Amino acid sequence: MGQSLWSLAAVALLFEAALTAPMPAAARDPTIVAKEAASEVAFELAECAAYYAIAGAAAEASLAHGPERDAIVAGTRKSGDVAFNASVQLTSQKVAAARLDLSIQTMTRQMEGSWENFSIIGAKYMWPCKDRVEAPDKRFAYWLKEKEKLPDVPH
Numbered sequence: 700m701g702q703s704l705w706s707l708a709a710v711a712l713l714f715e716a717a718l719t720a721p722m723p724a725a726a727r728d729p730t731i732v733a734k735e736a737a738s739e740v741a742f743e744l745a746e747c748a749a750y751y752a753i754a755g756a757a758a759e760a761s762l763a764h765g766p767e768r769d770a771i772v773a774g775t776r777k778s779g780d781v782a783f784n785a786s787v788q789l790t791s792q793k794v795a796a797a798r799l800d801l802s803i804q805t806m807t808r809q810m811e812g813s814w815e816n817f818s819i820i821g822a823k824y825m826w827p828c829k830d831r832v833e834a835p836d837k838r839f840a841y842w843l844k845e846k847e848k849l850p851d852v853p854h
Contacts, residue, residue: 751779
């Protein structure tokens with residue numbers, strides 16, 4: 700968790716750097732780019748919180764009672780809490796909760812409501828979520844580059 704908090708601090712520093720960086724002639728507004736990148740990271744973190752909530756429930760439903768199961772469930776809950784709290788910090792409680800609920804609904808549909816299909820979402824989210832929770836600053840840097848490529852939308 701310490702590394703995740705450090706990484707969230709790094710996102711804040713990258714956000715500040717993006718706002719103060721000199722703009723080339725045809726560049727997008729860095730404030731808009733940074734806000735869009737932060738929103739993308741926040742969405743991904745809420746999505747990961749949903750994955751960890753479902754993974755914890757899957758472990759509870761499928762593993763035999765005991766210390767190993769308890770450790771797995773506690774670990775997934777901790778990762779989910781870290782992901783959700785980071786999403787809240789980048790947006791708001793209301794937005795993060797709505798994104799979490801939507802992601803849970805989406806993943807449940809992908810599993811067709813059956814724990815037997817958990818591997819469908821595990822294959823899609825397990826490793827990306829691990830990376831996103833451990834290093835949200837890297838995802839922020841990625842999204843900054845992606846958002847800088849887009850044209851500005853007239854207001």
